[in-house]
Amino acid sequence: xxxxxxxxxxxxxxxxxxxxxxxxxxxxxxxxxxxxxxxxxxxxxxxxxxxxxxxxxxxxxxxxxxxxxxxxxxxxxxxxxxxxxxxxxxxxxxxxxxxxxxxxxxxxxxxxxxxxxxxxxxxxxxxxxxxxxxxxxxxxxxxxxxxxxxxxxxxxxxxxxxxxxxxxxx
Numbered sequence: 001x002x003x004x005x006x007x008x009x010x011x012x013x014x015x016x017x018x019x020x021x022x023x024x025x026x027x028x029x030x031x032x033x034x035x036x037x038x039x040x041x042x043x044x045x046x047x048x049x050x051x052x053x054x055x056x057x058x059x060x061x062x063x064x065x066x067x068x069x070x071x072x073x074x075x076x077x078x079x080x081x082x083x084x085x086x087x088x089x090x091x092x093x094x095x096x097x098x099x100x101x102x103x104x105x106x107x108x109x110x111x112x113x114x115x116x117x118x119x120x121x122x123x124x125x126x127x128x129x130x131x132x133x134x135x136x137x138x139x140x141x142x143x144x145x146x147x148x149x150x151x152x153x154x155x156x157x158x159x160x161x162x163x164x165x166x167x168x169x170x
Contacts, residue, residue, distance in 0.1 A: 097124035
């Protein structure tokens with residue numbers, strides 16, 4: 001058996017698990033940098049995955065604690081889609097990725113690690129992005145630290161409120 005060094009995972013494995021939902025944000029923004037929150041909209045927000053599959057792994061979540069896609073209200077669903085579109089543009093520009101996996105896992109059987117609070121994943125991808133790593137089970141290569149990625153991506157979201165999609169300004 002071969003081993004790969006992935007030090008950022010140890011904090012998750014050994015660390016205390018929160019009692020509260022990690023996607024239920026406080027109204028104040030004092031913890032945003034620690035929580036890796038990149039952007040707050042009216043109904044939803046963009047956050048980095050603390051234990052990512054690839055550099056630039058983002059998530060878009062509604063503020064409201066809902067489990068099912070069908071439970072989203074119209075304004076929430078529209079803003080989430082707007083933010084997904086904005087995130088794809090930012091990821092393409094920042095990482096020069098050739099593709100992006102965008103999706104959600106609704107329910108534990110579908111692979112949702114946190115099934116109680118709906119969230120969408122965006123994972124930048126490149127042809128052969130893991131090279132030989134793709135043949136190894138559950139191995140991910142991270143070429144940058146979370147903090148440097150957060151700093152760079154936070155700058156990318158500074159102009160988001162001015163962006164208009166689908167005739168709506170966020």
